[in-house]
Amino acid sequence: MSDGLNMSLRIRRTPYTNRVEKAGVRGFSVVNHMLLPKAFQTTVEEDYWHLKNHVQIWDVSCQRQVEIRGPDALRLIQWMTPRDICRCEIGQCMYIPITDVDGGLINDPVLLKLSEDHFWLSIADSDVLLYAKGISIGMGLDVSIEEPDVSPLAVQGPKAEDLLAKIFGEDVRDIKFFKFGWIDFAGTKQLISRSGYSRQGGFEIYLKGSHLGEALWDLIWESGKSFNILPGCPNLIERIEGGLLSYGNEMTRENNPLEIGLGKFCKLDGTIDFIGRNSLQKIAADGVKRKIMGILFDEGRCTTCSNPWPVKVGDQKVGYITSAIWSPRFETNVALSMIDRNFWDVGQTVSLQIPERGFSSGEIVEIPF
């Protein structure tokens, strides 16, 4: 079934993998040592239009939770992020960059505040648990740090609210963006947030209890048929058009949050302290040397960007492409790129060096597209 990806225990299946396979998954990626479905029976373009018009069910179990509890939980998390989390309320989700001493990005999780001393970090692809544990051990903090048996299932698209209201009751409509509430399912209370890795609206159910996974999938799937539900996954076209960044693609430890457009989440006025503060204050004072920009380019449908494609102006390398795909809406290729200062003007002409394709001409634009 999955010819190109070698399977073993190390690449963890999820509570939904059996269902995902039954639904005809054609490929996976690996995130946080776990399978993430990447393609079903439709093309990425068909999938894109479906996501924008209907509703999809996504196995995003790989968004693992790092559960941090105890008297020092808030202190530890604040130490890990430049964002001021002291005003985060119980029931709130907060996107928080996590930084290294030099300001480099370790991860960009969503923080969920379950109680005053109980948090989840819903992480992108790096072992934040080990970073948190290391800091905690080194500082002698009074916290527990574990990966709970929680596997998010996303329901995304414009019909997601109607579908989930039908299944779990009208109260889900009252959940505001980046807030969470609770639903009853199979005799358990389960956390549900209005969030997800698309710009089409929707929810994520943080299912606690792997044994309930197939029942939850089946319930949503069956009820979803009248809403034209399909199995899906984060859609590369929709993600790039929407300017949704991806850890490991648009950012790594080589990047600071300021250059990837996360300056608004960095409190650098000295009122909070965190790992990398001095470095980020200096970067902010000097001004970033490069930043994430969009690029439009047209040379037929582009291939997958699995190496950073050089971006040039004349003979000078001025940046690189991190993610790119053909956009059926714009009828051209859309790309996210890291571009040097002096070349940020919208309309700047650049040339892209695409493997096996030679040079294409492109144009700098703002993101989201």
Added chain:
Amino acid sequence: MSDGLNMSLRIRRTPYTNRVEKAGVRGFSVVNHMLLPKAFQTTVEEDYWHLKNHVQIWDVSCQRQVEIRGPDALRLIQWMTPRDICRCEIGQCMYIPITDVDGGLINDPVLLKLSEDHFWLSIADSDVLLYAKGISIGMGLDVSIEEPDVSPLAVQGPKAEDLLAKIFGEDVRDIKFFKFGWIDFAGTKQLISRSGYSRQGGFEIYLKGSHLGEALWDLIWESGKSFNILPGCPNLIERIEGGLLSYGNEMTRENNPLEIGLGKFCKLDGTIDFIGRNSLQKIAADGVKRKIMGILFDEGRCTTCSNPWPVKVGDQKVGYITSAIWSPRFETNVALSMIDRNFWDVGQTVSLQIPERGFSSGEIVEIPF
């Protein structure tokens, strides 16, 4: 080419990936956010016999290095491992479990001592760099912790020594097991160790400088033709038969080093201190409750173990299989398993519950097989 694995920048290519593709790779795994080839043109059995009789070239760049340098480097690493590293000499490799506060395994890297204050940890599949950074930040240590541009290329099999002596000179023959030396390549000095993830002998070249990757591959490939060289990768049959454990398969943070047979690498007499010492002392005093054992079972060629297969005695679950495959040498299936105390006797009959196959009868054996 790689239909089942979705590609992106996040899943990093290696300095050898172009060559691996040219050599006809049929599939990859992902380790440390990087591609690991898993199959070429031969079957896993053909590959097994070839590895045992000839020589292979393996792209094991995913064995990333965590470089720890500075006055506190030795102190930090000793704090991370139960193994006494004070007698590790410059030029030596040492297999060191890395533990959590509760004794759970974070990783099982090979330590390379480059100088008194300069080490590499050649890691299995978890972000040891983040653990080390966290501890260092928390303790305020004087070390730098980075991932250098080092990409190991393994040359494995009984003809590896002859091949490398032909290319790099007779001195490579003098490198003892788990020691390293230096070779000249393209005007650079490169580290070479007698080591590798097989029991067939061989070397690993820790190539520094990605730009040299294809030239190194080509040199070994061309010179290797007269030795019947083939492209390869860690072979599951050979690994299981040889009792080589794999982080993420045979061990996770749920396992302590004592139960997976690494007790000899744990110095618990109180002469060194490390994270998890108290927990491991208690586990050692109580005796482990389960440990890694081999199992032989015969019911035709088994499928891939991508879920822990339950192991039973009568109606009682007494353990689970972590890795299994058909062994052409033993003409039966061989498996690694975690088995509860009281069921460790060689010859113990067990029954295995294999998905879609029902029950098979098996027999407990020692490892290596």
